[in-house]
């Protein structure tokens with residue numbers, strides 16, 4: 033059989049090329065490339081705001097076969113820049129499917145390429161680190177390769193990039209969705225007990241659902257909120273969300289706010305970018321990882337109980353545990369590479385994790401962290 037003529041090309045900044053079949057939108061995009069090992073949840077991954085500025089290659093070969101639906105978006109807007117898959121998506125086969133993946137991507141201006149040797153690509157990412165890439169989809173199959181490689185090289189990179197301001201909410205709002213956080217087990221909130229301000233650096237909806245399910249009445253504030261903006265809501269606790277880009281860049285405006293909030297002695301809980309910025313506010317440093325952690329089966333050890341949680345991960349930066357100041361305890365580490373996965377402030381209800389206890393997609397082992405936040409607020413409010 034003659035292979036189909038390529039209609040898409042992925043160019044790495046080192047000049048390596050991957051040809052395949054384009055789907056989704058046509059055109060060209062530049063980004064950093066990462067790989068995600070999750071076997072389910074491609075829609076949640078593509079709509080996780082933390083993927084801004086990145087093209088995602090999926091190591092699981094069958095992507096797209098359950099289509100997409102209106103409920104599984106982690107935010108209202110398109111976020112990841114594009115996707116790379118092994119097999120072209122087949123027609124969706126699932127009772128929840130409302131649209132097929134290709135049309136959905138096209139309607140959101142997102143480019144995708146199928147038919148790529150994603151194992152070779154993943155090895156290249158592991159060996160040389162997350163590359164800068166240009167991804168082009170052109171149905172007539174003509175590509176100016178030199179220009180494409182030059183575009184990949186011209187991508188500025190995520191280091192030093194504050195992307196939270198691009199994906200945060202424009203205005204504050206109250207989270208009042210009446211929906212179960214999990215398919216089973218946890219009830220939607222009808223009688224919230226705690227007032228929580230969630231600072232939105234690119235928050236996933238399931239985090240807000242989990243907070244609500246743990247008893248919180250959640251008010252979401254834009255990333256640039258000041259400590260005065262936060263305190264004006266008279267919160268029982270403050271939540272710092274996940275988000276894209278370099279934590280050090282976002283920290284330029286977030287760290288002063290967090291330091292002020294820490295002086296109020298309120299319970300503070302952070303996830304992912306929120307974890308990194310809490311660590312920065314406490315005086316630690318963050319580093320860029322070689323290829324980061326992106327998947328739904330990452331083992332994390334709770335150093336205080338010895339228990340292992342299987343977690344969802346999506347980060348390309350990490351807190352350098354060597355830089356944690358006195359009084360800040362490392363609570364969790366990755367069993368893949370020993371990198372920091374959690375901290376807490378000694379004697380205070382202030383803690384954060386690098387991974388995603390809200391899952392979506394992924395295992396629900398770490399939901400207890402939301403309950404811990406609620407308990408900290410309960411013991412304060414009496």
Ligand SMILES: NC(=O)CC[C@H](N)C(=O)O
Nearest residue numbers: 082274275304305348349
């Ligand atoms: N999921 C996140 O919040 C990601 C945090 C940060 N942008 C990183 O890549 O490390």
